[in-house]
Amino acid sequence: MSAQQLAVPPPPIDGFWSGTRRSFQTMIRRNGFGLIALVLLALVILGPLYSVVLWAFAERWQYPSLIPQVFGLSFWERTFARADIAEALPFSIVLAATVTLISAVICLPASYAFARMKFRGRQLLLLSFLATNAFPRFGLYISIAVIFFRLNLIGTLPGVILIQLVNTLLLMIWIPTAAFQGVDRSLEEAALDVGASPLRVFVQITLPMVMPALSAALLLTFVNTFYEAQGALVVGLPRIVTMPVLMYSLINSQLIVQYGAIVSLVLWAPSLILLILAQRLLRGGYLTAGFGV
Amino acid sequence: MTAAAPPQSSPSWRKGIIAYLMVAPPLLLMILLIFIPALQSTARTLTIDVNGEPGFSISRYTAFFQDPISVSNLFFTFQVTLITLAAIFILCFPLAIYLRFATGKLAGAVQVLALFPLFVPGIILAYALIRFLGTRGTLDNVLSIVGFTGYRTPYLKPDAIIFGLVWESIPFTVLVLTAGLRQISDSLIESARDVGANSWQIFWRIILPQIARPVLIVFSLNFLGIFGSYTIPYLLGPAAPQMMGVFMQQTFGQYRRPDDAETQAVITFIICAFIGFLYVRTVATQRKREESE
Numbered sequence: 001m002s003a004q005q006l007a008v009p010p011p012p013i014d015g016f017w018s019g020t021r022r023s024f025q026t027m028i029r030r031n032g033f034g035l036i037a038l039v040l041l042a043l044v045i046l047g048p049l050y051s052v053v054l055w056a057f058a059e060r061w062q063y064p065s066l067i068p069q070v071f072g073l074s075f076w077e078r079t080f081a082r083a084d085i086a087e088a089l090p091f092s093i094v095l096a097a098t099v100t101l102i103s104a105v106i107c108l109p110a111s112y113a114f115a116r117m118k119f120r121g122r123q124l125l126l127l128s129f130l131a132t133n134a135f136p137r138f139g140l141y142i143s144i145a146v147i148f149f150r151l152n153l154i155g156t157l158p159g160v161i162l163i164q165l166v167n168t169l170l171l172m173i174w175i176p177t178a179a180f181q182g183v184d185r186s187l188e189e190a191a192l193d194v195g196a197s198p199l200r201v202f203v204q205i206t207l208p209m210v211m212p213a214l215s216a217a218l219l220l221t222f223v224n225t226f227y228e229a230q231g232a233l234v235v236g237l238p239r240i241v242t243m244p245v246l247m248y249s250l251i252n253s254q255l256i257v258q259y260g261a262i263v264s265l266v267l268w269a270p271s272l273i274l275l276i277l278a279q280r281l282l283r284g285g286y287l288t289a290g291f292g293v
Numbered sequence: 294m295t296a297a298a299p300p301q302s303s304p305s306w307r308k309g310i311i312a313y314l315m316v317a318p319p320l321l322l323m324i325l326l327i328f329i330p331a332l333q334s335t336a337r338t339l340t341i342d343v344n345g346e347p348g349f350s351i352s353r354y355t356a357f358f359q360d361p362i363s364v365s366n367l368f369f370t371f372q373v374t375l376i377t378l379a380a381i382f383i384l385c386f387p388l389a390i391y392l393r394f395a396t397g398k399l400a401g402a403v404q405v406l407a408l409f410p411l412f413v414p415g416i417i418l419a420y421a422l423i424r425f426l427g428t429r430g431t432l433d434n435v436l437s438i439v440g441f442t443g444y445r446t447p448y449l450k451p452d453a454i455i456f457g458l459v460w461e462s463i464p465f466t467v468l469v470l471t472a473g474l475r476q477i478s479d480s481l482i483e484s485a486r487d488v489g490a491n492s493w494q495i496f497w498r499i500i501l502p503q504i505a506r507p508v509l510i511v512f513s514l515n516f517l518g519i520f521g522s523y524t525i526p527y528l529l530g531p532a533a534p535q536m537m538g539v540f541m542q543q544t545f546g547q548y549r550r551p552d553d554a555e556t557q558a559v560i561t562f563i564i565c566a567f568i569g570f571l572y573v574r575t576v577a578t579q580r581k582r583e584e585s586e
């Protein structure tokens with residue numbers, strides 16, 4: 001069967017499939033579907049970012065000019081001279097790093113167990129982490145907040161860390177589990193056969209092979225946590241104010257447009273790192289791993 | 294040496310315990326912060342009545358459904374969710390089909406743009422959309438330059454919420470749908486054609502079942518994401534009616550009525566329970582199938 005297929009070039013498919021294909025090809029060629037999609041997407045996706053970038057470098061920008069009348073950086077100084085911003089930015093970075101670290105410490109051993117050990121209910125327990133996605137998120141935050149309210153955890157650092165940890169579980173377990181499962185066992189066995197200790201095998205053979213996936217999981221967790229605003233808003237206020245939470249008030253009291261624009265640009269930096277690594281993250285399937293697919 | 298044979302079960306038993314200990318921390322965290330809050334909130338809405346008196350009662354639910362504001366907010370949330378979902382599918386299906394068939398630089402550029410929102414956090418998007426869609430925003434500005442002066446901003450109207458939520462959902466939806474369409478190989482269609490299937494049968498029997506799971510995942514996750522959203526509806530939407538996320542936060546944070554917020558949260562759980570179940574089941578069967586392959 002397969003030899004036959006190899007020998008004879010496949011006959012042209014007719015009917016629905018090639019019909020669809022052909023009609024799409026003509027659509028692309030004649031109607032320029034791709035071109036229309038490109039132009040529309042460019043307008044809708046990039047359009048909103050246009051004025052944010054320009055506002056961040058504008059000294060004076062009066063309607064109806066399409067670009068600012070005066071460019072300059074004086075608002076950058078004023079933005080970072082604000083006590084709330086100067087305080088929230090380093091705090092947010094430390095908080096995101098802390099949550100990522102705690103998440104790694106509790107999730108990585110678990111993902112190793114899920115990938116390598118046999119125990120009853122393994123598959124079911126692994127799937128149970130999908131629950132973090134299966135609730136309407138904000139309803140869940142309110143439900144958690146009501147409990148925290150009675151436990152006096154509202155407005156405390158442990159409260160914010162806990163609610164942000166929940167969001168990291170699926171990603172921090174599923175990506176590493178898949179990576180540990182994908183390790184070629186024969187290499188490890190060969191190393192054990194020539195007398196290497198299990199620890200040495202893990203450090204020198206297993207770890208390097210799962211490292212790309214682990215760093216992707218760490219990076220994505222850090223960035224997601226850095227931008228996590230809703231849980232921190234419900235549980236953290238009034239005493240704990242992260243940078244994204246501060247953004248809510250900067251947007252609501254937009255007397256000076258530049259503040260919001262500059263903070264948006266600065267806040268966008270971690271995403272820029274993801275964007276630079278996008279192709280690698282996409283190929284590894286990491287970008288959708290947080291959704292369980 | 295011979296005596297060592299029977300206690301074979303002892304090390305594996307111990308190994309099982311170790312595995313459970315390794316998966317326990319994240320599991321415990323999830324139970325404490327997802328299952329217990331959800332169950333406890335649900336139980337409390339039934340065992341503590343609207344006046345805070347203990348005893349079985351559905352008075353908190355009747356109070357919710359007798360309050361016109363609560364009902365209109367719930368209805369509004371439904372409305373926005375369904376319209377947004379429809380818009381997502383109408384936009385993303387053609388895009389996914391295009392990306393499945395097209396090759397070359399144009400398709401590459403379309404893909405980059407379609408995935409770009411993945412790298413723009415919600416809070417920055419909200420700010421950007423205010424500057425883009427608002428009165429005297431970029432869109433208003435451009436339209437007035439080309440001579441169109443009747444621009445009425447969708448900002449603080451439901452349309453702006455829908456715009457923002459669709460914007461956020463494009464990358465995930467396109468990624469999952471395109472991946473699903475890629476699963477259908479030309480040779481599969483060809484062999485179906487060989488045994489005499491017509492176009493309609495091919496569409497119903499081969500393409501649709503193949504794409505059913507991705508469609509279900511996209512549908513359920515987007516539904517849950519929209520129903521449980523906060524940032525976009527809070528910053529871009531009207532003051533009334535509100536989406537449930539905004540309503541809950543106002544009840545909890547502003548009016549300081551945690552019990553009422555809890556009832557609202559549980560109502561969103563109940564509405565989303567089936568969708569959440571659908572999501573978990575779809576991902577579970579997909580994984581089972583992938584593992585058996």
